[in-house]
Ligand SMILES: Nc1nc2c(ncn2[C@@H]2O[C@H](COP(=O)(O)OP(=O)(O)OP(=O)(O)O)[C@@H](O)[C@H]2O)c(=O)[nH]1
Ligand SMILES: Nc1ccn([C@H]2C[C@H](O)[C@@H](COP(=O)(O)OP(=O)(O)O)O2)c(=O)n1
């Protein structure tokens with residue numbers, strides 16, 4: 001089964017919480033027709049299913065922590081296999097969150113062709129998430145959890161960008177490039 005995705009084109013999309021990863025992925029999908037897989041969305045779908053595993057995931061995400069590596073990786077892999085026949089390539093949004101996640105992905109699935117780094121200032125991210133929290137219904141869009149997610153991003157996820165910069169595959173997108181208002 002995994003053979004189906006062995007040669008798939010893979011783009012990692014990395015950035016802080018609320019940096020606009022999902023928003024940028026929608027633009028790439030509209031322009032290039034890639035398949036967008038948000039690891040956070042896959043996890044939230046499991047929570048919404050009401051399964052026992054979903055309940056455990058919910059508790060972890062509400063605290064702003066990372067769920068076990070194998071759980072996310074298996075979900076991404078299954079989602080990729082399900083779309084393999086119709087997909088030109090995959091945008092893996094919100095993954096890897098730590099260097100180890102990237103290494104495991106490469107062992108089990110394959111190497112990324114590109115890492116899209118969505119950059120935003122921490123004040124901007126906090127402001128957007130507080131605003132989004134008014135309507136998103138996300139258990140982690142509250143002041144306390146946002147702070148934890150940001151801390152974890154700087155501690156665990158920024159090193160991922162440095163790691164892939166070493167391979168020369170990082171492309172940065174930020175609000176100035178986008179002509180955005182924030
Ligand atoms: N003003 C402005 N708002 C933006 C921009 N990009 C995203 N947003 C808003 O910021 C919020 C977060 O954007 P998302 O695309 O959900 O960000 P994300 O990185 O996927 O966030 P997580 O799902 O928390 O990982 C949303 O409410 C977006 O509408 C931008 O360029 N300018
Ligand atoms: N690879 C991943 C992706 C998401 N998670 C968990 C932890 C994250 O705070 C939540 C939500 O992820 P999502 O990418 O939607 O949101 P943020 O980037 O945190 O704003 O899911 C994880 O543990 N491991």
Ligand SMILES: [Mg+2]
Nearest residue numbers: 021022038040
């Ligand atoms: Mg998102």
